[in-house]
Amino acid sequence: MEAVANAIERLVEQTGLTGINPVEMVIQLIATIILILVVKYFFWNKITSFIEARRDIVDGELSEATEKSDEARRLKQEAMDELEDAKLKAKRLIEDAKSRGEDTRRDIIKTAKDEAETIKQNAKKDMNKEIEMARNKMRNEIVEIATVLSQKAIEKKINRETYNRLLDQAIEEVRKQ
DSSP states (O other): OHHHHHHHHHHHHHHTOOSOOHHHHHHHHHHHHHHHHHIIIIIHHHHHHHHHHHHHHHHHHHHHHHHHHHHHHHHHHHHHHHHHHHHHHHHHHHHHHHHHHHHHHHHHHHHHHHHHHHHHHHHHHHHHHHHHHHHHHHHHHHHHHHHHHHHHHHHHTOOHHHHHHHHHHHHHHHHHO
8 A cells, every 4th residue: 555655656756746645535535435335336227217206206296297299289270170169169059040031031022022013902892892892883873874764755755855954964073973
């Protein structure tokens, strides 16, 4: 050992390092080696197992975080897909409602036109009935007038010219009414 100390001392003198005590340096070196051996013998397995356990925990948390991130991305995509589906359904519902509204509008217009046509036809029928009733009434009145005129003609024994004049007067009176 003394030879090592002398060799270190010569080395220090040759390199110009001053203020270093070679004996202390050797003692420090030996103490460090002993410390390393003690740590290796008594604590190394515990330290490495602790480090491995910590690494496993960190790896587990990292993989869990990755899985959660992937799950979050998947859920986000599902939510976006559902939102898109909801938008499409809403659009279809709106289009269907518009279509049904348009169909209803057309039906209402058709029904109104049909009702108007029915009312018009009924009015024509009523008007034709009224006209027919008026004609019948007029015929009856003409028959009455003709009867009255015939009676008068028979009573007065009038000639053809007087009969025509009376008939024209009667028709004129009927027109005025």
